[in-house]
Each structure stands twice: as C-alpha cells, then as structure tokens.
Amino acid sequence: MEDGERIKYTNQRVEILNFLQNNYSHPTVEDVYEGVRKKLTRISKATVYQNLKFLASKGLIQEVNIKGVSRFEPNINPHHHIICKNCGAIVDFESKELTEFSLQLIKNMKEFDIESTNTNFFGICNKCIK
Numbered sequence: 348m349e350d351g352e353r354i355k356y357t358n359q360r361v362e363i364l365n366f367l368q369n370n371y372s373h374p375t376v377e378d379v380y381e382g383v384r385k386k387l388t389r390i391s392k393a394t395v396y397q398n399l400k401f402l403a404s405k406g407l408i409q410e411v412n413i414k415g416v417s418r419f420e421p422n423i424n425p426h427h428h429i430i431c432k433n434c435g436a437i438v439d440f441e442s443k444e445l446t447e448f449s450l451q452l453i454k455n456m457k458e459f460d461i462e463s464t465n466t467n468f469f470g471i472c473n474k475c476i477k
Contacts, residue, residue, distance in 0.1 A: 354405055359398050362386050364421075367408055373418040373428075373437040413437065413467070425463060431472035440468065 354360075366382045367374070374382070380395040399419050403410040411418045413430060418437065426441045449464040 354407075357398075359383070359387065359390060359394055360402060362390075363395065363398050363402065364407065367419060367421045369421075371420060371422065371439060373411055373413075373420050375416060375418055379419060411437070411465075425465075427466040427468065429468045429470065431475055432469050433471050433475040436472050436474070438472075 362383045363379060366379055370382075372378075376392065376396050376399060379399060380390070380392045383395060384390055399408070399410070399417075402408045403419065406423060409420050409423050411420060411428065413428075413435070420439075422439055424441070425443075425446045426439050427445060429438045429440050430436070445466060446464055449466065450461060453461050453464075
C-alpha cells in the first residue's frame with residue numbers, strides 16, 4: 348500500500364475478512380459468498396467478488412488460482428501449496444528454503460523483476476487414498 352493510503356472498512360469487507368480469518372481451506376468466491384451471506388443476507392455475489400479482488404489487491408488476503416478457479420486465503424506470508432488432484436483440497440506448505448532456492452534460480456532473468464514465488468505440488472490426499 349502506498350504511504351498514507353487508507354482502506355475503507357465497510358461492513359462487507361469486515362465480514363469477508365472475518366470469514367477468511369481462520370479459514371485455511373482456500374474458499375472460492377461461492378464459498379465466501381455463502382459464508383458471508385449468513386450475516387449479511389442482502390449481499391450479492393458480485394459485491395463479494397469485487398471486495399475479494401480489492402482486498403487481494405491491497406495485500407490483505409491472497410488470491411490463488413487453481414485450475415482456472417480463484418480461491419482466497421488469509422495467509423499472505425510467502426508459502427507454497429499441496430493440492431489433491433482428486434478432491435481439490437489445498438494445504439499450505441511453508442518452506443523458506445524452497446522460496447529462497449526458487450528466487451535464486453531465477454535471479455538472472457532480465458525480462459521481469461521477480462518479487463515472489465509460489466510452487467504448487469499435486470498429489471492425492473490421505474482422505475482420498477482411504
């Protein structure tokens with residue numbers, strides 16, 4: 348955020364942030380809409396979508412795109428994801444070493460000024476294996 352730039356915390360934004368606060372399942376727009384609608388019954392899906400995009404653009408939440416579907420999470424620290432190919436479950440995987448290694452590999456790339464890295468691992472979760 349730019350110095351002095353302030354974010355207006357509307358009821359919608361506060362409820363979306365509250366919903367995401369301890370929700371590490373990486374919910375979709377639809378999931379967030381259904382959760383927030385329990386408290387704000389008149390909220391529209393478009394309003395939820397616009398606010399999620401806004402909050403992500405301000406760095407308050409993170410948007411993760413998995414197989415063309417936007418999912419959102421409160422964890423804005425550098426991390427990676429492990430994704431179940433069967434059920435779509437997503438688990439955060441934090442590895443300072445992997446992040447540093449990835450950034451080191453690409454440091455000489457001239458076409459971009461690399462700011463962060465994110466690696467996705469795909470497999471089958473324990474629930475699906477059973």
